[in-house]
Amino acid sequence: MxxxxxxxxxxxxxxxxxxxxxxxxxxxxxxxxxxxxxxxxxxxxxxxxxxxxxxxxxxxxxxxxxxxxxxxxxxxxxxxxxxxxxxxxxxxxxxxxxxxxxxxxxxxxxxxxxxxxxxxxxxxxxxxxxxxxxxxxxxxxxxxxxxxxxxxxxxxxxxxxxxxxxxxxxDYRNVTFGMQRMLLGFFKKLVISERTAILANEIFNNYEKYSGVSIWVGAAAFTMQLYTDFDGCMDIVLGISECFGIRLPENFSAPFLSRSIEEYWRRWHISLGDWLKNYLFYPLLRTKFFMNLPKKLKGKLGKKGAKQATTFLAMLILWFTIGYWHGGAWTFIIGSGLLHWFYIVSGKLMEPLFVKWRAFFHIEKEKKGFILFQRVRTFFLVMIGLVFFRSATVPDALRVLGRGVSGLGLQLFRNGVLSGLGLDWTELMILALSILFSAWVTIHNQKEDMRVTLEKKPIWLRWIALYALLFYVILLGKYGPGYSASEFIYQNFKV
Incomplete structure (x- = not known):
């Protein structure tokens, strides 16, 4: 069911x-x-x-x-x-x-x-x-x-x-808040995720026909598909439980506002990250081997370098486990494991160089423009990992990435090709507006829960907003005869 x-x-x-x-x-x-x-x-x-x-x-x-x-x-x-x-x-x-x-x-x-x-x-x-x-x-x-x-x-x-x-x-508040969160989850799953899936499936299944921008549109579509599917599922799950008066731990905290891959993994699949840190990473560092390793490496790498190398080795085991947990195939081990380990380790090793570059170009770390650059960069790095995640084999993923850097690749925007992908301009407009609305809610929730904000509004405005979203999902959601949303896509990418 x-x-x-x-x-x-x-x-x-x-x-x-x-x-x-x-x-x-x-x-x-x-x-x-x-x-x-x-x-x-x-x-x-x-x-x-x-x-x-x-x-x-x-x-x-x-x-x-x-x-x-x-x-x-x-x-x-x-x-x-x-x-x-x-x-x-x-x-x-x-x-x-x-x-x-x-x-x-x-x-x-x-x-x-x-x-x-x-x-x-x-x-x-x-x-x-x-x-x-x-x-x-x-x-x-x-x-x-x-x-x-x-x-x-x-x-x-x-x-x-x-x-x-x-x-x-x-508790009236628990039940209403729970149902509101469920509604938001259905919106993400049925309106956004199922539409982005159409674009992602077309481009990844026929990547030989596309190049350049078109490939990255497909990668971005899959990234949004996976996120809104998984996050939408979490909204439904947490909303159901809240109706019973049981509050489950949050699993997402606006991951695409992250300024680094390290921050991204503190915001994405939070409960898995916490479990692996508490029951794998920290216990691993307390084993006799890892306790003695810095002493053995101290002569060659120095005290700081030996400690850092030990931590990086433990992180390698951690990230391999994360990738393996998602499915065991090398596409998962690389796409959600080793590649992210490489991002984090290389970022830490190159941080002194980044500091010099920022000073040379007079870049202030907390300026809005630089923060935006960091967020776009993080999203792009995540997309590269998800190309492996989505591809059938590692060679396929490399070929897709190769197509992504070959030419401009504007095939999607010529002669109504978008209609051939199953998304005409009306569908694209619905998708774009839905993503913007979801992003606005996500950003607002970082300051105050949208449900709390809505609770403060006059009752007539509150019900108009909720009914508008409900009918938006009913009228524009992908479901009904001939359509099956029987699975959440994330179920296919885990052990």
Whole structure:
């Protein structure tokens, strides 16, 4: 059942009604039943009649649940470590078996996200920085909470414990704010993402016909497609959860306002970045090998250089993991991993030179023009990575980039070719206006949540604005007979 489908919205409305009618102590079991039901009606289960797929997350939760209780009860460090290792190997082994080794077994929906969510909980218990959940059903809800099964965000148990299991009274503000955010998500997904997909698919699938500007239009279209698809999904997910009185962690914070790749990754897929830093990068730096490495390199690189080289090596492992998590193919490892590692490392190494250049040309770092240049540069570097991300193979990506620097390539703007791509000038105008509106909302949200701003307006103006956006989505969204929005594109680019 697609999260954008009419049937899902009906199910959500019915569950929301029941949620506030039943006693508070029954609310979390109701969400658990809905989560299991949603899992069992997913396309993977329904189309293959593979009801047994629900056993995978239940087994992963069982392994983590048992290991966490054992870790909490025993005082022997060796037993704690053994329980941790066994549970991690079981969960990671299950993930790899289903996603990488292709043994003819179907991979259940959301396996990447619930695996990282559960392992984060287990690590917190092991390091004694998080509480233990002794109720299997409650931990199952945490691991398989239905809104997050699509594309996250990756949750931290200590942040979610009280919210998930404590009853909630009906709160008009939570419900209305949640539905407003869902509406914005549908707008991004159905109006913007599905239109940019038409341009991106045409150019990437037939890149031999295009060059120069046309290639970069395709790359920009795919960048916007991926962003509005993923961010739109997050708006829907966070909005659904907010209606139940449960606030999930934010996953995006205006990434295309970033002035560097490093800042971009602090704003894009925030929950994944935080998880990998807390449970991979920092623990890696605390291992004996990385603690001793600066001492070995000190004689050749100096104290500062040795420390920097050690950090860069740990970052290399981190970024390789990020790329591998997105799919395992080299297009993902390069496009969302190693290339970004190269951007960040080269930027840090060349920073002294950049400082001299700015001083020589009398460029003030905080001037609006220079900030705009940095943001455009960051967007362009991200686009290059996403060319690899979108291409079938690395050679294909290199050929696409090669076409991008060969000639002006104005094919898109001649003789009505745009109509041949499925976007006539009316569609292009709708797309351009929609992107501008989305950008305006994003920038406004950096100062104040648009919903809060709207709340301050007269009620008649508020309802006009909301109904205008609703009918804009209904009339101009890509859905209905002959069209399927059953998947969010980001599901195809992760483990």
């Amino acid at each position: 697609s999260i954008t489908s009419f049937y899902f919205l009906c199910l959500f409305a019915l569950t929301l009604l029941l949620y506030y009618l039943v006693p508070k102590k029954v609310q979390w079991p109701l969400l658990l039943l809905l989560s299991i039901g949603y899992f069992l009606t997913s396309a993977e289960v329904r189309d293959s009649h593979a009801w047994y797929l629900i056993l995978y997350p239940m087994a992963a939760v069982g392994a983590v649940w048992g290991a966490a209780i054992l870790i909490d009860r025993t005082k022997e460090q060796k037993k704690k470590l053994a329980a941790l290792i066994c549970a991690v190997l079981f969960c990671v082994g299950l993930l790899c078996t289903l996603k990488f080794f292709h043994l003819g077994l179907l991979a259940p929906m959301g396996i990447s996200f619930y695996t990282l969510t559960l392992l984060g909980y287990l690590f917190d218990v092991y390091y004694e920085i998080g509480p233990v959940q002794r109720n299997y059903g409650k931990l199952l809800l945490f691991g398989c909470y239905f809104p997050t099964m699509i594309s996250g965000p990756i949750m931290k148990y200590s942040d979610m414990e009280k919210q998930m299991y404590t009853g909630h009274k009906l």
